[in-house]
Every structure is written in C-alpha cells, then in structure tokens.
Amino acid sequence: MTIKAGFDLGSAAIKVVITEGEKIVWRGQTPTAPGQEALAKSLLDQGLGELGLKSDAVSQVAATGYGKGLCGLAEIRIDEIRANAVGLFKLSEGQARVIVNIGGQDIKIIHLDDQGRVADFKMNDKCAAGTGRFFEVTARLLDTPLSEFSRLSEDSKESVSLNSTCVVFAESEMVSLMAKGAAKGDIIKALHSSVARRVGAMMNRDNLDEGVWLDGGPATNAALAKALEDELITEVKALDKPQYTVAYGAVLSLS
Amino acid sequence: MRIIRLKNIVQWLSFAILMYGGRVGIHLGSALPCFACPFVPGCGGFCYLMGLQGYIGFGLFAGLAAGKEILVALGWFVVFVALVALLGKVWCGWICPFGLIQDWLSWLRNLVGIRERHLTPTVKKGLGSIKYLCLGMIVVLPPLITAKILPPDLYLPFCSICPGKLILPLFAGETKYLAINLDNEVTLWVSVALVMATGSSMVGAFFKDRLFCLFCPLLALIHFLRPLTALRLVKEPSFCVGCGACRRNCQMDVAKIDQDIAQVQTIECVDCLRCAEACPSSGALSLKFFGLTIYSSSRWDTKGLSL
Amino acid sequence: MNNTENRRDRLLKKTIEKVLAEEKELLSWLKSRSDYQAELDYFLDITAARGTAEIEARVGRPVLNLLCNQVPLELIAAAGYQPVKVASGSLAEASFAAYSWPALMCPVIKGVLTKLEIDKAALKAPWVIPTTCDWVVKFWEARKMVDPSPGEVKFLELPHFRQETESQSKWLSEVIKLKEWLETVSRQKIARKDLLEAESALARVFVAVTQLKKARQEGRLSLIWFLLVIGSLFYDLPDQWAQKVTELINKLPQTATTGPKVFLAGSPIFYPNYKLPILIEEAHLRVVADDLCSSERIFPPVGPLEDTSIHGLLASMAGRYHQGSLCPTFGDNERRVNNILGQRNEAGLVGVIFVVLKGCHPYDLESSTIEMTLKNQGLRFLRLETDYALEDRQNLLTRLEAFRHSLSGD
Numbered sequence: 001m002t003i004k005a006g007f008d009l010g011s012a013a014i015k016v017v018i019t020e021g022e023k024i025v026w027r028g029q030t031p032t033a034p035g036q037e038a039l040a041k042s043l044l045d046q047g048l049g050e051l052g053l054k055s056d057a058v059s060q061v062a063a064t065g066y067g068k069g070l071c072g073l074a075e076i077r078i079d080e081i082r083a084n085a086v087g088l089f090k091l092s093e094g095q096a097r098v099i100v101n102i103g104g105q106d107i108k109i110i111h112l113d114d115q116g117r118v119a120d121f122k123m124n125d126k127c128a129a130g131t132g133r134f135f136e137v138t139a140r141l142l143d144t145p146l147s148e149f150s151r152l153s154e155d156s157k158e159s160v161s162l163n164s165t166c167v168v169f170a171e172s173e174m175v176s177l178m179a180k181g182a183a184k185g186d187i188i189k190a191l192h193s194s195v196a197r198r199v200g201a202m203m204n205r206d207n208l209d210e211g212v213w214l215d216g217g218p219a220t221n222a223a224l225a226k227a228l229e230d231e232l233i234t235e236v237k238a239l240d241k242p243q244y245t246v247a248y249g250a251v252l253s254l255s
Numbered sequence: 256m257r258i259i260r261l262k263n264i265v266q267w268l269s270f271a272i273l274m275y276g277g278r279v280g281i282h283l284g285s286a287l288p289c290f291a292c293p294f295v296p297g298c299g300g301f302c303y304l305m306g307l308q309g310y311i312g313f314g315l316f317a318g319l320a321a322g323k324e325i326l327v328a329l330g331w332f333v334v335f336v337a338l339v340a341l342l343g344k345v346w347c348g349w350i351c352p353f354g355l356i357q358d359w360l361s362w363l364r365n366l367v368g369i370r371e372r373h374l375t376p377t378v379k380k381g382l383g384s385i386k387y388l389c390l391g392m393i394v395v396l397p398p399l400i401t402a403k404i405l406p407p408d409l410y411l412p413f414c415s416i417c418p419g420k421l422i423l424p425l426f427a428g429e430t431k432y433l434a435i436n437l438d439n440e441v442t443l444w445v446s447v448a449l450v451m452a453t454g455s456s457m458v459g460a461f462f463k464d465r466l467f468c469l470f471c472p473l474l475a476l477i478h479f480l481r482p483l484t485a486l487r488l489v490k491e492p493s494f495c496v497g498c499g500a501c502r503r504n505c506q507m508d509v510a511k512i513d514q515d516i517a518q519v520q521t522i523e524c525v526d527c528l529r530c531a532e533a534c535p536s537s538g539a540l541s542l543k544f545f546g547l548t549i550y551s552s553s554r555w556d557t558k559g560l561s562l
Numbered sequence: 563m564n565n566t567e568n569r570r571d572r573l574l575k576k577t578i579e580k581v582l583a584e585e586k587e588l589l590s591w592l593k594s595r596s597d598y599q600a601e602l603d604y605f606l607d608i609t610a611a612r613g614t615a616e617i618e619a620r621v622g623r624p625v626l627n628l629l630c631n632q633v634p635l636e637l638i639a640a641a642g643y644q645p646v647k648v649a650s651g652s653l654a655e656a657s658f659a660a661y662s663w664p665a666l667m668c669p670v671i672k673g674v675l676t677k678l679e680i681d682k683a684a685l686k687a688p689w690v691i692p693t694t695c696d697w698v699v700k701f702w703e704a705r706k707m708v709d710p711s712p713g714e715v716k717f718l719e720l721p722h723f724r725q726e727t728e729s730q731s732k733w734l735s736e737v738i739k740l741k742e743w744l745e746t747v748s749r750q751k752i753a754r755k756d757l758l759e760a761e762s763a764l765a766r767v768f769v770a771v772t773q774l775k776k777a778r779q780e781g782r783l784s785l786i787w788f789l790l791v792i793g794s795l796f797y798d799l800p801d802q803w804a805q806k807v808t809e810l811i812n813k814l815p816q817t818a819t820t821g822p823k824v825f826l827a828g829s830p831i832f833y834p835n836y837k838l839p840i841l842i843e844e845a846h847l848r849v850v851a852d853d854l855c856s857s858e859r860i861f862p863p864v865g866p867l868e869d870t871s872i873h874g875l876l877a878s879m880a881g882r883y884h885q886g887s888l889c890p891t892f893g894d895n896e897r898r899v900n901n902i903l904g905q906r907n908e909a910g911l912v913g914v915i916f917v918v919l920k921g922c923h924p925y926d927l928e929s930s931t932i933e934m935t936l937k938n939q940g941l942r943f944l945r946l947e948t949d950y951a952l953e954d955r956q957n958l959l960t961r962l963e964a965f966r967h968s969l970s971g972d
Contacts, residue, residue, distance in 0.1 A: 066956050081964030106957065118968040120937075123961050125920075125947045126954045259866070368754050370873035494904035497725055497897040498886035503878055504868045513725075513885070515897060535863035536904050554905075557772055559866035560765040561758075 002059045005047075006251035007040045007074065008083070008244075009067025012104025012132050013217070016043045017247045018051065018058070022090070026051055027244045032104075036067040062250035078253050080246050081110055081121050087249025088215055089116030091239055098212040100199055100228070100236075101246075102219065104132040109203045122202055129165040130198030132217050137171055138191050142184050146221075149188050153223035156185035162194045170194065192224045196231035203232070211235035217243045257558045258528050258550055262349050266358070269350040272299045274426055286335035288342075288477055289351035292423040294414070294432065302419070303335045304393060304473055308411050312397025339477050343484035347474055348506075348525035353419045357460040357467060361506075364461055372462045373508055382469050383523065389413055389472035408441040415445045418453035418467060464506040468525060478522045485545045488526055490519040494539040501530035501540060532559045573661060578680055580654035585610065588834045597784055601810040605790055608797045609833060614683035617644060621799045625687045629674075629701065631855045631862070632692040632720055632887055634737060634879040636760035639800070640752050641744035646796045648684065649856065650677050651832030653950040663704065668697040668921045669950050670832065671704075678708050688714040688747050690740065694891045695924050716743045722893045724885045734880040741876060757875045761867060763800040768864040770807035771795075775858060777811055778850060779909055781818030785826065785849040786839045792857055793833050821848035822969040823910045825902050827932065828917035829925045830856035835950050838917060838958070845962035847969075850909045853888060853901055854917075862886040890924035898928070899935045906941065912969045913942035915962075920949040942969055 003025075008015040014036060018026040026047040030039055040063075045055055063074035064083040071077065080103075088096045089112055099110040105128050111120040128134060139146050160182050164170045170191075177187055195218075211234050214225050219242035228236045239245060272281060273291040276299020283291070283300030291300040310328035339346070347354055364371065374382065396412040399405045414420050421432045432449065436442035459466035468474055481487075492515050502513040507523040512530055519540075520526075531540040534552035541551040589606060592598060611617075614625050626643035638645035650656065650673025658679075659672035678685055685708070693699045706712055718736045721729030745751055774791060777783040791810070795803055824842075826849045831838060842849060852858050862882040869878065888898045902914060914936055916929045926947075933943045944965040948954055 066960070079960050079963035079967065081960060082967050118964055120942070120968070121961070121964055122945075123957065126951075126957065365870045368871045370871035371869045492900075494900055495897060496888060496901045496904075498862070499730075499881050500863070500865045500886065503881045504866060506868075529866070529868065533865040533868075535865065536901070537908050539904065554863070554908075555772060555776060557765075557769045557864075560768065560864055561762055561867050562765050562769070 003053065003057045004060045004062070004251050004254055005044055005058050006247040006249070007061065007063040007065070007071060008080070008247035008250065009036050009040060009063060009065035009071060010104050011066050012136070013243070014040050014043060015244055015247045016040060016047060017244050017251060018044070018047045019248070019251050022252065024244070024248060027241060029243060032067070037071050037073065040071065041073065060254045062254045064246055064250040076254060078250055081108060082118055083246045083249035083253065084108065084215060085110050085112055085116060085118045085249065086252045087245040088213055088239070090252055091245060091248065092213060096213045097210045098206065098208055100203070100212050100214050102130070102132055102195070102214070102216040104217070106131055107199060107202060109206070111206070124202065128167045130195045134167050134170070134191070134195060135218055137167055138174065138188065141171060141174055142187065144184055150221045150223040152185040153189040153192055156183065156189040158183065158186045160186045160190050162190045165194055165198050189223070192227035193231070195224065196227040199228060200231040208232055208234040211237055214238045215242045215245050258532050259559065262528065265349045266355045270352045270355050273352050274298055274423065276300065284331070284334060286331040286338065288335060288339050288346040288473060290353035290419040290423065290473070292352070292419045294420050294429070295424045295427045296429055297427060302473070303331070304413055305411060306331050308393050308397050308413060311394060312401045336480060336483065339480045340483040340485060343481070343486045344477060344520070344524055344526035345486055346477060347468060348527040352423060354465065354468065354525065356422060357465045360457065360461045361464045369462070371464060374463065376510060379469070379508070385470040386472050386475045389470065390475055393472060406441050408439065408445065413472065416448045416452045418456045421449055421453040422457070465525065468507065469523060474525070475522065481520070486526070487543060488520045488524060488531070489541050489543050490517055491539055491541070492517050494536045496536060498535065500533040500535060504529040504533035532556070570661065573658065574679055577654050577658040577676065581652050581680070584652055584654055585834045588836065592786070592790070597787070599813060601813045602787060604806050605794045609790060609794045612797045613681050614687055617646060617797050620797070625684070626690065627684060627687050628690045629698050630692050630694045631859060631889065632694065632718065632883045633690045634740070634883050635861055636757070636764045637737070637741060637744065637879060638690070639763065640756040640760035641748045642750065643744070643748065648674050648677065649830070649832045650674050651835030651950065653835065653952070656950050662707065666921050669919055670830065671697040671701055674701070675704055675708060678705065685709050686713050688716070690716045690718065692718040692720045694720055694889055714747050716740060721884070722891060724887065724892045725894045730881065730885060733884040734877055737876050737880040754872050754875070757872060758870060761875065764861070765864045766804045767795065767800045770804035773811045774807060775851070777814055781820070781848060781850070782814045782816065784819065784843065786836055786843065789831060789836065789839060789857055790833060792860055795860065819848055821846045822912050822966055823848050823850045824913045824915055824969070825850070825905065825909070825911050826852035826854065826915050826917070827902065828854070828929065829919035829922045830854050831917070832856050837952060837955065838946065838948065841955060841959050841962055842915065844959060845966050847915070847962060847966050850911065851905050853898070855889065859888060890928045895928070899932050902936065903939060911941065913944065913965065915965070916943065916945045918945065918947040920947060
C-alpha cells in the first residue's frame with residue numbers, strides 16, 4: 001500500500017494526516033506559527049517515526065488551507081472547500097449533504113450533491129464572529145481549556161446572553177458578566193448560542209432537511225452541536241476527529 | 256445590410272410593381288391585402304377592399320340569383336386569406352404603397368427637424384376605433400346601395416373617402432380625384448369628404464408616423480386573421496431587460512411592446528421591425544415564419560447606428 | 563487648530579504618494595503580463611494622466627464631471643464639454659476619507675471626495691449628478707465640506723421607477739432642463755447639428771465598445787484589460803478613443819484563453835483597484851460578459867435614431883439613460899437578471915460572480931434576489947463582499963477556486 005500525506009495549513013493550526021490506501025494511519029496537529037512548511041514537515045516526520053517508517057516512505061503530499069501556497073513539498077494544492085467536501089463525504093460514508101465548518105477565522109457552509117461534489121458554498125466575510133477565534137478568546141478569558149466547554153455548558157443553570165456577535169465586543173460583555181458573578185458554564189452556553197445564531201444567519205435560507213454535519217476544530221463540542229440544532233431546527237451530526245477532515249480530503253484528491 | 260434598408264428596397268419595388276405593373280402586363284389579382292389602388296391607371300393589382308365592397312353589395316344579390324358570382328367572391332376571399340396567412344402584417348409595413356407614402360412624410364419631417372407628435376393612449380384608442388367604423392361601412396353600406404335604399408353615387412363607399420384614392424393616382428398622372436365632383440349633391444359631399452380625409456391624414460402622417468394606419472380597415476382585417484398567420488413578430492420576455500428601445504423606435508407607438516409579455520403583435524403593429532433592429536438583447540424580438548426565425552435582435556448588430 | 567490642519571495636509575501629502583505608488587505597482591504588473599502589448603500603452607498613458615487639467619489639454623475642451631450612468635454623455639458633449647465620470651478605486655484615497663467620513667461609507671464616494679482634494683481643478687469644473695443611491699445623493703453636501711464655495715452643479719432628480727410612464731415623462735423634463743442648464747453655463751445654444759454630431763460620435767464609440775465586448779467574449783481580451791480600456795473612455799475624445807480601440811482589436815491574438823465562462827455582476831470596479839479581476843484570473847475563471855456600471859454598462863447601448871428633431875433626440879436619450887439603465891437603485895429592476903439569462907447560451911455561461919462593495923446597499927439587496935432567480939435557472943452563483951483593502955485576498959481566492967471547481971464539476 002502506498003503511503004500519502006495531507007497537510008491542512010489553517011489559520012489556527014497545522015493538521016497532518018498520513019494514509020495508507022484510503023485509511024488514516026496517523027493524525028497530528030500543531031498551532032500555526034511562522035515557518036509553516038517546516039512545522040508541517042517536522043509533524044510529518046514525527047508521524048512517520050511513530051509509524052516506524054522512513055521519511056522517504058511518503059509517495060505523495062497534498063496541501064490545502066490558507067498556507068497551501070507556501071508548501072513546496074506538495075504535489076497538489078487544493079482549496080479547503082473542496083478538500084472539506086471530499087473528506088467529509090468519504091468519512092460520512094456518502095451521507096453528508098450540508099457541512100458547517102467552523103475554522104480558525106472563518107465559517108464555511110458547503111452543500112454537496114449526491115456524488116459528493118461541491119454544489120454551493122458560503123463563507124463569512126472579513127469578520128471573526130462565530131469562528132474558532134471566538135472560542136480561543138473565551139477560553140483565555142475564562143481560563144478554561146476548550147475541551148471543558150461542552151461539559152460546562154451542559155451544567156449551566158442560569159440563562160445569560162451575549163448580545164454582540166463581534167468577538168471584540170463579546171469579549172468585554174463576557175468580562176462584565178464575570179464581574180456580575182455569572183458562572184463559567186452560563187457564559188459558555190451563551191457563547192454557543194451566539195455562534196449558533198451567527199451560523200444560522202448565514203444559512204437559514206438553505207434546505208437543511210437532511211441534517212448538517214459539523215466540522216472543524218469546534219465540532220468536537222457536543223454542546224455547540226446542540227445549540228446549532230436548536231437554532232437550525234435540524235439534526236447536527238459530527239465526526240469523531242473533525243479537525244482532520246480537510247487534510248484527509250486533500251489526500252483523497254491525490255490520484 | 257440593415258434590415259430597415261432591406262425593407263425600404265422591398266417597399267420601393269412593391270411600389271413600382273403595384274403602381275405601374277399593369278403597364279408591363281403584371282396584374283396580381285383583386286385580393287391584395289394592401290392599398291394597391293384600382294383607381295391608379297395601369298396599376299399592378301387591386302386592393303381587396305374594393306372587391307370586398309363590390310361582392311358584398313352587387314355580388315351578394317346577383318350571386319343569389321346566378322350562383323357563379325358567389326363562387327368568384329369566395330375564390331377571391333380564399334386568395335386574400337391565403338395572402339394574409341403567408342405574410343401577415345408585412346403587407347402593411349413592407350408592401351403597401353400608401354404606407355410608403357406615409358414613410359416619405361416621416362422622412363420629410365425628420366429632414367426639416369420637426370419633432371414627431373405622439374398620441375396619448377386615450378386619443379389613440381379613440382382614433383383607432385375609426386377603422387371599425389370603416390369596416391362597418393364596408394359591410395353595411397354596399398347592400399343598402401344595391402337595394403337602392405342609398406343613392407348609387409355612394410357605390411364603393413370606402414373607396415370614395417379613402418385617401419389612397421386621391422393620392423396614389425397622382426403618381427400615375429391622374430388628378431381627377433383631387434377635384435370636387437359637382438355632378439350632384441351626393442358626389443359633392445363625397446368628394447369634399449375625400450379631400451378632407453386625405454388632407455387630414457396626410458397632415459397627420461407628417462406629424463405622426465403612419466397615422467393613417469390607425470384608421471385602416473385592412474389592417475384590422477389582417478389582424479383578425481392573425482391566428483392563421485405564418486409570419487409574425489415574436490418576443491422572448493425572458494431575454495428582455497425592459498430598456499424600452501423597441502417602444503421608442505416603434506412607428507406605431509405600440510405601448511406594451513416593452514412589457515414583460517410574449518404577445519407583442521398588437522392590432523396596430525405593421526411588422527416594420529424597427530423594434531427588433533433597435534433591441535440590444537439577442538433573441539428578444541424576432542420575426543418568425545412558421546416558427547422559423549428569419550430575423551432576430553442582436554447585441555452585436557450595430558448596422559442601424561447613424562455613424 | 564493650525565496643528566490639525568498641518569496634520570491633515572501632511573496626511574494628504576502622504577496619501578498622494580500612496581496613490582502614486584498604488585498606480586505604479588499596478589502599472590508595472592500590467593506591463594509584465596504575458597498578454598501585454600504595445601497598443602495598450604495608449605490606454606495606460608491616458609489613464610495615468612487623468613487629472614482635469616491633463617484631460618482638458620488632451621481633448622481641447624473643458625471638463626464636466628458627473629457621477630453615475632444616467633447622465634446623457636452626448637448631451638454634455640454637444641454642449642462642448644468633455645464628460646468625465648468621476649470615480650475612484652484607490653485604497654489610499656478611500657482610506658484618507660476616513661479622516662472625515664464614516665467607515666462604512668461607500669468606498670467609491672470616499673475615494674472621490676479625496677480625489678477632489680488632490681485634483682483641485684476638478685473642484686472648479688461644473689458637475690451633473692443624478693440622484694441614484696443615497697451616497698450619490700448626499701455627495702454634494704459632503705463635497706461642500708471639502709470646498710465651501712463649490713462650482714456649478716446640476717442635479718437630475720432621478721425617478722426610481724423606470725417602467726412607469728409618469729416617471730419617464732418626469733425624467734424627460736429633467737433631461738430637457740439639463741440641456742437648458744448646459745446652455746446657460748456654456749453660454750452657447752445646443753443646435754440640432756451639435757446633438758446629431760454628438761450622437762454619431764457616441765455611436766462610433768459604441769461600435770468600438772461592441773468590438774471590445776466581442777473580443778473579450780471570444781477570450782482574446784482579458785477582463786483586466788477590458789476594464790482598463792473601457793474606463794479610459796472619459797479621458798479622451800470619442801473618435802480618437804474609438805480609433806485606438808480598433809487598432810488594439812486588430813492586433814489582439816487569435817488564440818483564446820480557457821477556463822469556465824462566468825458573468826461578472828454587481829458593484830462597479832474602478833482603476834486602480836483590480837483586486838477582484840486579478841483573483842478571478844488567478845482562480846482560472848474567465849469573465850466573458852458583465853453588467854458593471856464601470857464596464858459594459860458604462861453608457862447604455864446606442865441604437866438607431868428614429869426622430870432626429872431636437873425634442874426627438876432628447877426623448878431618445880432620456881429613454882436610453884433611464885428606462886435603459888439597469889442601476890440597482892431602481893425600484894422595478896426585476897428584469898435586470900434577464901441580461902444574464904439572455905446571454906447564457908450565447909456566451910456559454912456556467913456561473914455568475916456577484917460583487918458587493920461593502921456599504922453598497924442596493925447591490926447587496928439585489929444580490930439576494932438575483933441569486934434566487936439564477937439558482938432556480940440552474941446557474942451557479944458566487945457572492946463576494948469586499949472593499950478596497952487587500953487583507954481578504956486569500957479568503958476571496960479560496961472561494962473563487964472552490965467556485966471554479968464547482969463549475970468544472972470535478
């Protein structure tokens with residue numbers, strides 16, 4: 001079986017998957033920093049090392065994400081919208097028709113046809129509202145790891161609300177909520193509905209009868225998925241390790 | 256070549272044939288759907304309105320007795336329907352000699368630089384009903400004349416007041432219809448009416464493109480046969496942006512041609528194709544013959560521009 | 563007080579430098595393109611030298627400034643003026659306006675306000691302004707802040723329903739008043755002969771524009787050059803410009819570029835802001851037709867003249883520039899989309915890119931209605947909202963690339 005690798009050079013994190021055939025044999029990620037290609041390369045080497053493979057075992061590399069143009073290693077570079085579509089369609093066993101991808105600084109809504117091709121898509125304009133950046137700011141402010149968000153949100157007793165979708169204004173709203181003694185869980189829950197509202201504003205007009213697939217880093221957050229279900233009035237599904245879908249999609253588009 | 260230029264050539268050729276054809280042995284029969292005036296000495300064919308009046312009046316009564324005349328009448332009627340079915344309003348815009356004379360007046364007006372006057376929709380509708388009056392006259396009066404209820408000097412009542420009868424013979428040197436006929440009271444009034452109708456139509460047509468066509472009973476007859484017509488102007492509304500170029504260039508001021516509708520060939524349309532030539536959207540306005548496109552508007556066509 | 567003025571002046575000076583740098587960068591990039599050819603120099607040169615004084619020296623007649631595409635160009639020309647549609651695509655110019663004006667304001671109007679401070683002669687020229695969108699309506703008030711003693715101006719009160727008979731006759735009376743106003747400011751009568759000559763000159767320009775459109779549709783001329791050439795129309799005499807266009811067309815290569823064919827719609831794109839056209843090209847999409855008021859719709863199509871009396875000519879102009887305008891500020895503009903549908907088969911369109919400039923509300927609203935109609939007709943649609951800033955290039959490119967892939971179906 002041939003070994004291939006996919007790099008997703010995102011705005012927040014660099015994700016690498018190594019595949020054998022169509023099977024993912026290794027995944028890894030590291031925060032984005034200058035020298036993206038070197039970071040990706042060392043991540044790949046780390047993966048190959050763990051798999052007990054030599055660094056020349058990889059036959060082909062595909063790159064996607066904002067940094068794809070900086071990646072000289074890559075045999076092909078594809079846009080992350082298509083990579084996302086290809087990856088999720090495969091991993092959902094051909095079931096996905098609508099994808100909501102919450103990335104580091106953007107939100108992508110992707111519609112697929114029944115062959116898994118991109119039928120239509122939307123992306124937020126220059127504004128970080130509702131994106132992964134929003135979660136990071138909140139995590140720093142509340143001094144709480146992102147992995148705790150879902151559990152804390154489910155524990156929420158009181159209902160508070162964030163009126164602003166703007167990250168900057170929402171941050172100061174959170175500060176004043178904390179000053180008033182609001183529980184972390186309540187604030188996180190408010191954050192989730194704020195993100196859900198923002199996504200809803202982008203896609204309320206779309207046909208969502210077959211449910212949507214949540215993808216990207218924040219997709220592991222079950223409470224966020226719940227908030228989205230309430231907002232979109234449809235089933236929200238997520239993969240096991242959603243942050244690697246796009247990198248996997250890039251590999252799949254290697255012939 | 257500009258489609259309008261082609262139309263002009265056809266108009267001049269038709270004029271020559273219909274006005275002078277008889278002199279070289281051409282005669283296209285008595286059922287032409289245009290003002291090929293029988294009062295023109297040596298003309299190349301007869302306007303169907305004359306035959307129609309004759310058959311309705313004389314032929315109808317005589318035919319009841321003889322039987323043969325009615326067959327001839329029916330025969331010419333079939334020819335008329337066939338000619339209309341073939342070319343439709345092209346008879347008006349491209350062939351009618353009286354139409355060409357009106358176009359000369361528009362040309363003259365443009366040469367002098369006088370603006371064209373447009374009729375308000377109400378006035379236009381009012382004036383337009385005159386053609387039904389004329390048509391009524393063509394159907395009702397001849398039997399009354401034959402039955403001697405009306406004086407015989409009213410014979411061919413529409414022709415006696417048709418401006419074509421005064422104007423067209425002039426081109427063959429026949430000036431007698433210009434004069435007031437003093438034979439008796441009836442001829443006096445009829446000839447006065449002719450001069451007045453002609454004078455006002457000509458003055459009107461000078462200020463408003465083809466004003467007389469609004470009154471023309473033949474135009475109405477052709478329009479009634481529209482369901483049979485093979486040649487027609489068609490609009491594809493989904494290509495139309497509503498820019499109004501068609502309406503601004505329309506000789507007959509068809510008001511609804513720029514609207515979001517497919518049926519644009521109204522009763523007054525004379526198939527002059529100025530709308531289609533002016534239209535900047537490809538395929539929005541077309542002339543079709545049995546559904547086959549003969550001419551179509553095009554965004555690439557700049558031949559009609561005055562450079 | 564003195565201090566602030568000083569700071570403003572310094573800022574303006576810096577802005578001028580930035581404007582020049584922007585243009586210089588674009589210019590050297592344009593000249594390094596593989597499809598650059600010497601015949602394009604003429605258009606590059608007149609675009610670079612588009613200051614009011616430079617234009618007047620070139621064309622030998624005074625400049626009259628205007629906004630939007632409802633002002634009959636031939637009427638302005640018949641009065642002996644050079645009609646110049648003022649617009650700005652400069653990021654530096656738009657940014658300078660932030661000194662005085664709201665951030666979310668239309669970047670074109672912001673840029674124009676700054677341009678007026680740079681090009682002092684433009685301030686003194688007469689202006690004609692049709693009341694199209696809110697930004698244009700409020701422009702003169704804002705402009706008076708730049709110069710409290712503005713020159714002559716004529717507002718054309720634009721009736722916002724182009725299919726209504728009452729609106730059409732109201733607009734005709736506005737055009738007739740414009741002619742009278744022009745006769746007053748120029749102190750000379752506009753004769754029928756002047757109008758006919760101006761109509762013919764514009765018709766010759768239209769023939770040249772039609773050749774440009776054809777060349778672009780055939781893939782022989784890229785969108786970027788198309789925008790540049792057509793935008794330079796205002797800086798030259800009509801016949802000279804048409805002549806140069808014909809020379810250019812004759813020298814264009816016969817080989818066509820490839821890529822999925824798309825229609826470009828929405829807010830205007832002005833020199834030197836070719837961010838989107840460049841990205842569209844980078845994504846290997848090929849624009850074969852557009853309906854931008856800075857491009858194909860720069861003036862309404864010229865047609866045959868039916869009534870050549872003075873009144874007839876004015877009436878035909880009024881109709882063309884009002885009923886024939888597809889400006890989104892009209893309240894009955896539903897049939898605008900037919901301009902795209904009508905070209906679908908002819909141009910082989912597979913998709914439509916719709917640009918919304920931030921702050922451009924009429925286009926923003928129309929983007930939704932047009933999207934629904936086009937998608938129902940099976941055309942792919944991509945809406946891009948942006949401004950003059952360059953930070954979103956990567957984001958836009960990602961979308962354009964994904965759009966291209968969705969068009970080619972792989």
